[in-house]
Amino acid sequence: MGEGGRWLGLVVAYLVGSTPFAYGAGRVLRGIDLREHGSGNLGATNVLRTLGTGAGVVVLLLDAAKGAVPVLFFREWFGGGTGPWWPALFGLAAVAGHVRPYLGLFRGGGKGVATAAGVFGALSPGAMGIALLVFVGLVAVTRYVSVGSIGAGLALAVTSAVMYGPTAPRAILAAVIAAFVVYTHRANIGRLRRGEESRFGARPAGAR
Secondary structure, eight states, X not given: OXXXXXXXXXXXXHHHHHOOHHHHHHHHHXXXXXXXXXXXXXXXHXXXXXXXXXXHHHHHHHHHHHHHHHHHHHXXXXXXXXXXXXXXXXXXXXXXXXXXXXXXXXXSOOOSHHHHHHHHHXXXXXXXXXXXXXXXXXXXXXXXXXXXXXXXXXXXXHHHHHHHOTTSHHHHHHHHHHXXXXXXXXXXXXXXXXXXXXXXXXXXXXXX
């Protein structure tokens, strides 16, 4: 497709990332807008706490697929040559769509963790595996999903820089995603400082 096809691929990757699976789960399963329940976040953690484990796992996998599909297939579908930059950019566009979806007028998305995991699961399974171990370990010790998510994002950035060099596309993308994750968890960081953050396994009042 050439250069124009690559830019079209970025737009499509953003639209794929914007697909609101968490919002759809709330509407289909309980007729609610998840932005008005639980944490108000359209992410898998809020789905799990508000709608249950089964729905949370399904949304987690779908959100991860939003990141993996552009990385795996969009270079072939839309072009991107043989260099490493375009798959990384397609993945970044998907994460941006999840965090700032057009359907919410660039507000009301998720925090980007599951979609970023899908991106790096496809782009760099080794680095993603280490980040996943950090996530599981931190959540197991602290029972805070937010702590695990932030720690995993930072681990992904450090691991990618060590594995590929700090100027490699995958390392730069990992650093950008880590900054995304910290930024989208700024409210959680405030609650952690105040001792008000919900622990994993706790469910909001009224949740079933």
